[in-house]
Amino acid sequence: MPELPDVERFRTAINSNALHKKIKSVQVSEKRVLDNVSEPKLKRALKGAAFEKTRRHGKYLFLQLDKGGFLVLHFGMTGDIRYYKSDSDRPEHTRMLIEFANGYRLAWINMRLLGRINVAREPAAFVRARDLGPDAMQIGREQFREAFSGRNGKLKPALMNQSILAGLGNIYTDEILFQSGWHPESLLKRFKPAELDAIHGVMKRVLRVTVRRLGRIEEFPRTYLLPHRDKEGACPRCGSAIRRIKVGQRTSYFCPQCQKKR
DNA sequence: AGTACCACCTGACGGC
């Protein structure tokens, strides 16, 4: 599930529940998810500290510690977060469990073990080291045009390329392409600056709307593709059968009537 | 620079 709007939901949940609470203990039940940090080092960094505030860049969530430094969470393909009280409510596939002094717990859930846990001194340095592009919610029109013009290759893989633009994944990119009326295999070099500007505008709108709905697809507007993004789906605009193809190894859903190839 | 393929993982689903 985790693309930008989902990570933004996790951030909101942590902001409203898990800030300014002293961390009593940390358990990591799957060491494989630890990326640049060992378990002892992670425990040293977190124990006795509290989360002060949160930031997000692309699909990465940064939790600032009052002792200094950041816990950096990435969720992979399957990830979630839950704040709860009773030990019996521990979610399945909890890979890291943070227990607070108030008795509540924060579970980092990661079924497929494709997510990663890091620590960082500064988000900016981490973002640079990972070669992440500008965040999709922050990027301005000029910067967007700059990032995508003069490139070769197909539109969809470029939008999903985290070093060009950070935050979009497979399904939100499908939505943005649907709403801008472009076929996923359109060639980037055929786009005029004004058309890139239009895609930027659509992207901003889609992110604004879906973040506001906390990434809950059932609550998306009826004119959105995502609720119909399955084999039997019909285009919410024209009723045509939604088509499914592979673009850059990833499954893409699109409306052959509404989305033109450039 | 762009693309293809593989690897990393678990679980759900459909076909036989």
Added chain:
DNA sequence: TGCCGTCAGGTGGTAC
């Protein structure tokens, strides 16, 4: 019922 292939909202490495 059980086994098997396929697929899933991500990323990193390698090779061409």
